[in-house]
Amino acid sequence: MSVEVRARGLVKSYRDGERVVEVLRGVDLDVAPGELVAIEGPSGSGKSTLLHLVGGLDSPDRGELAVGGRALAGLDAEELARYRCQTVGFVFQFYQLLADFTAAENVLMPARIARLPLASWRRRAGELLAAVGLADRATHFPGQLSGGEQQRVALCRALLLEPSLLLADEPTGNLDPASGEQVFALLLELARAHGTTSLLVTHNPGMARRCARVLRLQNGALHELSR
Amino acid sequence: MRPLPLAWQLAPRFARSTRRDAATSFLSAVAAGGIALGVAALVLALAALSGLQQALRAEILARTPQLEIELPPGADAGRLATELAAVDGVEFVQRFARARGWLLAAGVAREVEVVAFSERLPRSFPDAELVAGVEGVVVGDDLAARLGVRPGDWVELVGARPTLTPVGPQPRMRSLAVAGLFKSGRTERGDRVALPLDLAAGLLPAGAPQLEIATGGLDTALAVAGRLRALLPPGSVVRTWQDLNRPLFFALHLERAVMFAAVSLIVVVAALVLVADLALLQSSRWRELGALAAMGAAPRELGRLFTLLGLIVGGGGALAGGLLGVVVARLLDRWHLVKLPAQVYFLDYLPFAVEWLELGTVLGVALLLTFLCSRWGTRRLAEMRPVEAVRR
Known part of the structure; x- marks a missing residue:
């Protein structure tokens, strides 16, 4: 299942001491269900901020944002948490795996949070790890895995509950080129296989071009680069 | 079967893994040890008072008309x-x-x-x-x-x-x-x-x-x-017999209440260390908290996770202290290890009597303090914006 993302006039600013930094200055965004969209832009341009807004981790100062036709404005903290749990899968640059849990347990974490029956989801976690070539690393802790392996675990974790929306924030930014390529290929493959609507923030123009559309965020506004 | 809430699933694992980090494990040990020491001291002090008061009561009531x-x-x-x-x-x-x-x-x-x-x-x-x-x-x-x-x-x-x-x-x-x-x-x-x-x-x-x-x-x-x-x-x-000894019984009751309040301060101080411990634990796990929030854990659930973590550390200390106090009180009473000058007192040793209701009260107070301090220590977490944890 996939969802449509629609944003109109998103504005977001931060206070940096006395200074107010306006990161997003009226961003419009339309992503069709199942579409894979790359967002690129210079550091500090607000790519992550946009991803956090779409993922319900933060709320815009102004503007409208709807995912799957449901407006995120006005949802309270509990409802936003439920939205993230049921709809969104996140992949972060620094993996953000839980150090005290094995690879398999990390992948299973969204099911724990959603309080789903763990037995069947444990099987699904095993299948996902096998799909990314980590079947034999399932019982290893993050500290025992390479960066590429950790990001593959994080990818499995993000996709466990088959989210309608995948948000990846520079998923290969902390990996060497070979590992980065492997993770990116897997991400594309899994997102396409599940028909997941995906928003991908990247600095890598080569990777961005392999997505269906590329948007560039500059001076607080989003521009279409290629379709 | 539906799994337990997230806090109950994760807190035991988080409690075990605090041993990996020297600073947090030191603070956790100080907090748990302080609470254990305070509870043990409280149990021992009250057992000594109970033992002495029971003997004194028996001595006095034997000489008082019913x-x-x-x-x-x-x-x-x-x-x-x-x-x-x-x-x-x-x-x-x-x-x-x-x-x-x-x-x-x-x-x-x-x-x-x-x-x-x-x-x-x-x-x-x-x-x-x-x-x-x-x-x-x-x-x-x-x-x-x-x-x-x-x-x-x-x-x-x-x-x-x-x-x-x-x-x-x-x-x-x-x-x-x-x-x-x-x-x-x-x-x-x-x-x-x-x-x-x-x-x-x-x-x-x-x-x-x-x-x-x-x-x-x-x-x-x-x-x-x-x-x-x-x-x-x-x-x-x-x-x-109560009317005839009212001033004495009032004095004994007052003595017990004052002793309870004074020795409880040890538990209060230890519980405050728990607040510092929880703050350090949250700080060291901030990035993981961000990941949990991104996966759909509500901030209040994360607050509950760390409150439970505090209860595990503090409650473990309280139970260990209660056990220590009871065992030591039993040993001191069994072997008459605390001697008293028989010329001065009506007894030649200090008797210890653990009253179970009192032990329950001590543990209850220690757990309540632990809970309140844990809630206080995690109040920031329950109100956090998930993006703050993700951005770090």
Whole structure:
């Protein structure tokens, strides 16, 4: 299942001491269900901020944002948490795996949070790890895995509950080129296989071009680069 | 089956893994150890007080009438004694009178409380050794030793009822044999002597008649007191062993309450360390908290996770401290390890008695403090914006 993302006039600013930094200055965004969209832009341009807004981790100062036709404005903290749990899968640059849990347990974490029956989801976690070539690393802790392996675990974790929306924030930014390529290929493959609507923030123009559309965020506004 | 809430699933694992981080494990150990120490100290202090107070109570209550009735002037004490003896729970009723007097022996006079009794020596004169066939005054062993008199010796008892003579009022005096000695114990507040009512006739002021009542036990006495009041003529006063020792029991209760409050401060300080520990734990796991929030854990759920973590650390400390306190109290009591100078106290060792209700209260207070401090330590977490954790 996939969802449509629609944003109109998103504005977001931060206070940096006395200074107010306006990161997003009226961003419009339309992503069709199942579409894979790359967002690129210079550091500090607000790519992550946009991803956090779409993922319900933060709320815009102004503007409208709807995912799957449901407006995120006005949802309270509990409802936003439920939205993230049921709809969104996140992949972060620094993996953000839980150090005290094995690879398999990390992948299973969204099911724990959603309080789903763990037995069947444990099987699904095993299948996902096998799909990314980590079947034999399932019982290893993050500290025992390479960066590429950790990001593959994080990818499995993000996709466990088959989210309608995948948000990846520079998923290969902390990996060497070979590992980065492997993770990116897997991400594309899994997102396409599940028909997941995906928003991908990247600095890598080569990777961005392999997505269906590329948007560039500059001076607080989003521009279409290629379709 | 639906899994437990996230906090219950993750907190035990987080608690185990705090050992990996030197700073947090040190603070956790200090917090848990401090709470354990405070609870153990509290259990021990209260057990020592309980042991001492139980012994003191037993000592004092052995020398206190269970029930005392002061009848109004003109009441027929003999008839009432017969009526009250038939009341359920009453074992024995006897008439008695009490007044101040002096005991003279070998030229030395001691002020005493004179108790005149009917029928038999009241129960409040314990462990009496009476000389067969001798009728006279029963004296406390301590007073007898000080006056240098022994059973069978003659002493003089001076009553508070004067005789009017041409030269003014003169005290009445009677020579009496020492009929026996009772154990006065170390808690006697003054010297007492006892003698039969017929021997005391004329010596004591003609005061109101009084009755002393013995029942099956202390609790029975309290229950019987209410029933007796209904049978007595107006103006009668019923005093239970509680009424007769009220200031003492109040002092013991106060001592316990003050001790509880003072030693509880150790637990309070340790629980505050727990706040610092939880703050450090949150800081060290901030990035993981961001990941959990991104996966759909609500901030309040994360707050609950760390509150539970605090309860595991603090509760573990409280239970360990409770166990330590009980074991040490049992050992100290079993082997009489804390000695007391027998010349000063009525006991030669400090007894320890753990009262389970009190232990439950101590653990309850420690857990409540732990919970409150944990909630306080995680309040920021419950209000956090998930993006703050993700951005770090």
